[in-house]
Amino acid sequence: xxxxxxxxxxxxxxxxxxxxxxxxxxxxxxxETVALxxxxxxxxxxxxxxxxxxxxxxxxIPIWILLFLLQVILGDAxxxxxxxxxxxxxxxxxxxxxxxSRFAVIATASLAFAAAFDPHxxxxxxxxxxxxxxxxxxxxxxxxAADRLGEQARRLREAQRTRGVRVTGSLGTRARAMPALIxxxxxxxxxxADDRALALxxxxxxxxxxxxxxxxxxxxxxxxxxxxxxxxxxxxxILWRVRH
Amino acid sequence: MQFLVRGxxxxxxxxxxxxxxxxxxxxxxxxxxxxxxxxxxxxxxxxLALAGLIPRLTGGEREGSxxxxxxxxxxxxxxxxxxxxxxxxxxxxxxxxxxxxxxxVAVGPMNLGRSREQILHATDDALRRLGIEHLAGRDxxxxxxxxxxxxxxxxxxxxxxxxxxxDEPFSALDRAxxxxxxxxxxxxxxxxxxxxxxxxxxxxxxxxxxxxxxLRDGQVALDGQPRELLAGDAILALGAGTTDAATLAQRSGYxxxxxxxxxxxxxxxxxx
Amino acid sequence: MTEPSAIAPLLLLTDVxxxxxxxPPVLEAISLVVRPGExxxxxxxxxxxxxxxxxxxxxxxxxxAGSVTALGKALAGRHPExxxxxxxxxxxxxxxxxxxxxxxxxxxxxxxxAGWEGARVAAAVATVLNQLGxxxxxxxxxxxxxxxxxxxxxxxxxxxxxxxxxLLDEPTAALDFASRERVIQVxxxxxxxxxxxxxxxxxxxxxxxxLDRGLLLDRGxxxxxxxxxxxxxxxxxxxxxxxxVALELGLPPGADRRDEVARAIRGH
Numbered sequence: 001x002x003x004x005x006x007x008x009x010x011x012x013x014x015x016x017x018x019x020x021x022x023x024x025x026x027x028x029x030x031x032e033t034v035a036l037x038x039x040x041x042x043x044x045x046x047x048x049x050x051x052x053x054x055x056x057x058x059x060x061i062p063i064w065i066l067l068f069l070l071q072v073i074l075g076d077a078x079x080x081x082x083x084x085x086x087x088x089x090x091x092x093x094x095x096x097x098x099x100x101s102r103f104a105v106i107a108t109a110s111l112a113f114a115a116a117f118d119p120h121x122x123x124x125x126x127x128x129x130x131x132x133x134x135x136x137x138x139x140x141x142x143x144x145a146a147d148r149l150g151e152q153a154r155r156l157r158e159a160q161r162t163r164g165v166r167v168t169g170s171l172g173t174r175a176r177a178m179p180a181l182i183x184x185x186x187x188x189x190x191x192x193a194d195d196r197a198l199a200l201x202x203x204x205x206x207x208x209x210x211x212x213x214x215x216x217x218x219x220x221x222x223x224x225x226x227x228x229x230x231x232x233x234x235x236x237x238i239l240w241r242v243r244h
Numbered sequence: 245m246q247f248l249v250r251g252x253x254x255x256x257x258x259x260x261x262x263x264x265x266x267x268x269x270x271x272x273x274x275x276x277x278x279x280x281x282x283x284x285x286x287x288x289x290x291x292l293a294l295a296g297l298i299p300r301l302t303g304g305e306r307e308g309s310x311x312x313x314x315x316x317x318x319x320x321x322x323x324x325x326x327x328x329x330x331x332x333x334x335x336x337x338x339x340x341x342x343x344x345x346x347x348x349v350a351v352g353p354m355n356l357g358r359s360r361e362q363i364l365h366a367t368d369d370a371l372r373r374l375g376i377e378h379l380a381g382r383d384x385x386x387x388x389x390x391x392x393x394x395x396x397x398x399x400x401x402x403x404x405x406x407x408x409x410x411d412e413p414f415s416a417l418d419r420a421x422x423x424x425x426x427x428x429x430x431x432x433x434x435x436x437x438x439x440x441x442x443x444x445x446x447x448x449x450x451x452x453x454x455x456x457x458x459l460r461d462g463q464v465a466l467d468g469q470p471r472e473l474l475a476g477d478a479i480l481a482l483g484a485g486t487t488d489a490a491t492l493a494q495r496s497g498y499x500x501x502x503x504x505x506x507x508x509x510x511x512x513x514x515x516x
Numbered sequence: 517m518t519e520p521s522a523i524a525p526l527l528l529l530t531d532v533x534x535x536x537x538x539x540p541p542v543l544e545a546i547s548l549v550v551r552p553g554e555x556x557x558x559x560x561x562x563x564x565x566x567x568x569x570x571x572x573x574x575x576x577x578x579x580x581a582g583s584v585t586a587l588g589k590a591l592a593g594r595h596p597e598x599x600x601x602x603x604x605x606x607x608x609x610x611x612x613x614x615x616x617x618x619x620x621x622x623x624x625x626x627x628x629x630a631g632w633e634g635a636r637v638a639a640a641v642a643t644v645l646n647q648l649g650x651x652x653x654x655x656x657x658x659x660x661x662x663x664x665x666x667x668x669x670x671x672x673x674x675x676x677x678x679x680x681x682x683l684l685d686e687p688t689a690a691l692d693f694a695s696r697e698r699v700i701q702v703x704x705x706x707x708x709x710x711x712x713x714x715x716x717x718x719x720x721x722x723x724x725x726x727l728d729r730g731l732l733l734d735r736g737x738x739x740x741x742x743x744x745x746x747x748x749x750x751x752x753x754x755x756x757x758x759x760x761v762a763l764e765l766g767l768p769p770g771a772d773r774r775d776e777v778a779r780a781i782r783g784h
Contacts, residue, residue: 120343137341144340148385152612159613162574163674164600164629180625183615191659192336198292198301199337202330203399204323204355212354214347214363283662283692290757331688332663388562389608389689415690418718419754444692485693488721488757491776494527496781506760513761513781 003048005116009223010125016043017113019230022103026237028244030094033101040105044112052112059107064100071096119143121217128216137205149185156184245326245406245438247271247294247317251308253462255299263289265462267308273406273438276430278449278470280442281459282483287442288332289461291409294440295322295329312407323352328405332412334392338384345395346371348384351401363402365381375424389416389481397425407438414448418507426452446474450504458484475501522587525549526681526712527573532582534568542568546582550714552680555707557723557744558716558750560733566716569733570683573714586594586681599616601630601677606684612657612669619669622658626677637676644676647702649694664695671699675706682706683749685716688722700726720753725773743769 044053075092082088119140128138160180254264264286279287296317342348353363371377414422430452433439458466474486477500489509493502503509527550534543543565558566569576575591584591616622623641688696703726730747732740762772
């Protein structure tokens with residue numbers, strides 16, 4: 001994947017995502033928030049994180065439906081005629097658009113960032129910046145562990161089925177299978193926690209002091225401009241909102 | 245790096261018995277020291293103690309001392325001390341922060357803050373010596389047991405430790421890889437490193453071990469020449485295995501000292 | 517003496533092919549018969565299809581062509597839990613499936629799920645624990661035991677319900693000498709009792725002492741099917757001492773295990 005999002009410095013994508021979310025909370029009028037959503041989608045598509053835009057849409061549609069029902073159909077007066085023959089609430093419609101577009105920006109920005117996030121590059125960037133190695137390591141290692149957990153659960157399911165555990169059928173049957181499907185994962189993670197701690201120590205993760213980055217992600221001028229620009233936009237929006 | 249063990253006793257948390265129960269040893273560089281014993285005899289615990297990981301990481305009690313290069317080993321992280329330790333379960337020791345096998349091998353020197361050139365050079369060297377250059381771009385979490393084990397050994401090499409403490413390093417390796425690692429360890433020992441290996445496979449260790457220490461119930465029961473001890477009765481009485489050929493010789497009624505390799509056994513049979 | 521072909525096979529593969537969706541062929545044109553009393557080793561390079569063969573026999577995968585029949589029943593559309601307990605499967609790193617609070621309870625799972633009543637379960641568990649040298653750890657929590665013992669517990673738990681077809685994936689990995697001997701003995705005993713065992717292994721001592729027949733897979737096809745000692749030599753596995761001496765003394769396959777060889781040496 002050679003998109004802009006993957007080539008940018010990891011901190012840049014984070015900064016852009018956070019800025020969009022901050023703007024979603026700060027901006028006031030519907031025109032502004034809807035425009036912001038449009039901008040978010042354009043940024044996602046343009047930087048190669050389009051999957052995030054799609055997932056954001058899927059995530060936010062149930063919320064939109066709920067808002068429509070609560071605010072528009074069941075909302076307050078004054079009510080106006082609706083295209084389908086009934087009435088809809090005018091202030092409700094305005095509120096629904098406001099809230100809906102904000103949710104959409106947050107969902108899209110978050111999911112696009114998650115899609116573009118590369119834990120290993122993030123760790124390299126953190127080390128290069130002399131951030132706390134322990135904290136950065138925790139983020140990356142946890143994501144890695146979560147990744148592997150799915151595979152472990154799948155293998156465990158198979159193994160228990162070969163011993164006769166029934167995993168399909170009635171709710172009662174599946175509930176009875178739960179101990180066999182869950183306890184081993186818990187027990188293994190408890191015993192493995194000790195072994196893992198030992199292993200990390202022997203690999204040198206706990207060593208204090210500067211670490212060398214072999215392949216630090218490039219932090220170009222554009223990256224810095226984008227990050228400062230994102231911060232500037234948020235500050236400007238806050239000032240604009242405060243003055244009006 | 246010489247290891248001096250004095251009056252060592254180790255007990256794990258919530259356990260009554262002493263896993264190591266009075267050990268005095270001097271382990272010298274330039275040779276391969278082989279530790280073995282029946283299940284529960286204390287070989288793994290002794291290795292952990294040499295690496296300075298008990299009780300700091302495992303909890304429990306430690307009496308006596310383990311000193312390497314004039315320092316109590318438990319004061320520092322093993323790698324900082326120049327000690328490379330490899331545990332018995334390969335899959336648990338992958339760091340989780342490396343995208344590729346090359347990055348995984350570089351983890352050790354990276355954590356030690358070596359220079360970029362040193363790390364690149366050491367990593368390439370380690371990949372080549374372990375015969376895993378073809379794995380360099382692979383995901384470290386998606387490897388077979390044998391591949392994982394070789395990657396971890398390579399990572400230790402890349403950190404250039406003065407002592408290698410390995411717990412069952414051949415367990416997942418096939419014959420060819422095993423032979424490669426054995427040669428490598430013997431070479432590293434001859435270059436002046438201290439190599440201590442806990443291993444159940446007498447046939448593999450006979451090729452490279454200079455000294456054999458057999459433990460029983462946390463104490464040193466035998467300490468001497470591998471060949472001599474493998475040919476005798478004492479090692480069998482301790483519940484530690486011997487070579488395949490010596491086992492067969494014993495079942496065939498041969499008295500000690502028994503033939504220890506296949507070739508010796510065959511020669512003895514045709515001689516009789 | 518009964519004609520071998522008259523004994524119903526425990527496992528039958530007819531022209532079986534397998535590939536993952538969108539992937540290259542893993543197994544091709546496999547036809548195989550395994551009968552009661554056979555202890556079969558499955559050998560081959562990584563990726564040759566060994567695990568897939570075992571998985572097909574346990575209905576963990578379905579073939580894309582051909583048919584698999586186990587214990588006289590076609591496996592098309594069946595599930596692994598239907599085959600338990602008459603078919604048993606030992607996975608790699610089998611200790612990861614342990615969850616009971618005692619060894620005894622762990623071994624009781626499969627027979628209980630099969631509907632056995634209490635006394636029968638207890639007797640079966642006691643027998644298998646005894647065979648694997650685990651009787652003195654029966655009340656211990658499996659996770660308190662060292663790894664080799666935990667693996668033996670996993671093996672015990674799949675043998676306790678007395679499966680007729682036993683599928684093992686690297687059963688001696690990470691085992692100490694004494695534990696490996698136990699596994700060898702228990703496999704021999706099951707084969708003698710008329711069960712069929714199919715094991716993936718790269719442990720030459722286990723292969724020679726416990727197995728009779730060797731299948732060599734190469735790129736998804738069976739390229740060799742005969743006495744296991746031929747495969748051991750072909751695969752350039754370290755030749756066990758017993759085999760080396762047996763060949764020297766001219767002992768035939770089947771009479772070349774450690775005990776027989778020891779007797780032959782004594783008589784020599």
